[in-house]
Amino acid sequence: MxxxxxxxxxxxxxxxxxxxxxxxxxxxxxxxxxxxxxxxxxxxxxxxxxxxxxxxxxxxxxxxxxxxxxxxxxxxxxxxxxxxxxxxxxRAPSLTGSESEGSGSLRQGIVTEVGPEGRVRVNCGLQHPISLVTPSEMTVGEGERVTVRISSRSPVRAKLVDPPPSxxxxxxxxxxxxxxxxxxxxxxxxxxxxxxxxxxxxxxxxxxxxxxxxxxxxxxxxxxxxxxxxxxxxxxxxxxxxxxxxxxxxxxxxxxxxxxxxxxxxxxxxxxxxxxxxxxxxxxxxxxxxxxxxxx
Missing domain, CATH: 3.40.1280.10 (SPOUT methyltransferase, trefoil knot domain)
Incomplete structure (x- = not known):
């Protein structure tokens, strides 16, 4: 709906x-x-x-x-x-980011740099922008909003996922x-x-x-x-x-x-x-x- x-x-x-x-x-x-x-x-x-x-x-x-x-x-x-x-x-979870450390923790991010070999740097509210691999089925450009799934914050483990920013x-x-x-x-x-x-x-x-x-x-x-x-x-x-x-x-x-x-x-x-x-x-x-x- x-x-x-x-x-x-x-x-x-x-x-x-x-x-x-x-x-x-x-x-x-x-x-x-x-x-x-x-x-x-x-x-x-x-x-x-x-x-x-x-x-x-x-x-x-x-x-x-x-x-x-x-x-x-x-x-x-x-x-x-x-x-x-x-x-x-x-106070919407989609704006504040989930505090959960579980596999379902999703955050909005913005691509700050597109690098070689399918890697991008993404600002998603962690201490520093993080380098992530772009999935083969995705195409992203600098300045684009993306969704990041965070499975761990220390050490940082994250990946780009398909769902659009909520x-x-x-x-x-x-x-x-x-x-x-x-x-x-x-x-x-x-x-x-x-x-x-x-x-x-x-x-x-x-x-x-x-x-x-x-x-x-x-x-x-x-x-x-x-x-x-x-x-x-x-x-x-x-x-x-x-x-x-x-x-x-x-x-x-x-x-x-x-x-x-x-x-x-x-x-x-x-x-x-x-x-x-x-x-x-x-x-x-x-x-x-x-x-x-x-x-x-």
Missing amino acids: TVSVLVPSSLVREAEDKREATRKIGYVARAATVFRADRLVVFPDPDGERHWGGGFVSTVLEYAATPPYLRKEVFGKRDELEYAGVLPPL GWSVTRTDLPAALDRDDAGVRIATSRHGVEVTTRRLTDVVGRVERDGMTVAFGSPGRGLPEILDLPTDSLADGRPGDDGEDEADAESGVEHGAPSRFDLWLNAVPNQGSEVVRTEEAMFAALACLNLKEK
């Missing part, structure tokens, strides 16, 4: 300064980590951007998604990361392309104007998510998805069946192939909200907590 989370480039449009903008992005990264997202996509909303746009948002997210022991190697010093120190710790990735692409992916699963837009989450509706949605995965899109403060996509809000909670033979129960569930703008469902995950605006990071925790439930 693949979980993709889509956020707009206008994510930090209401932040007062770069420090606050960085902190806000950190909470988005926390939500993606807590609910085991596989992919975080930043889609363009240039009309909603103010001081900081998609480049800033994606850079800070990429930094947060990088193991601390690799950050200096990957990013060096960048203006976008001036306040990276305020990012909350994610955790979530960060990409920048437009919304239609993200929704049209083969592994998009159930495509869910979040909005206060969507159908309200109920136990009956959630039962059906969760079943489909468990089977097919999901792509969940969020808006930005003061500029929700309907405004970003220029959609009338009164069309988002109709609960009408699509044209592919869905029955009345499917329409009740809110999962509908006729929903606007390529989505299967427009979902209001915070019914009767007490604040005029639910921030993106708050909406992420509310929506993903519901969608992360199990059928049984």
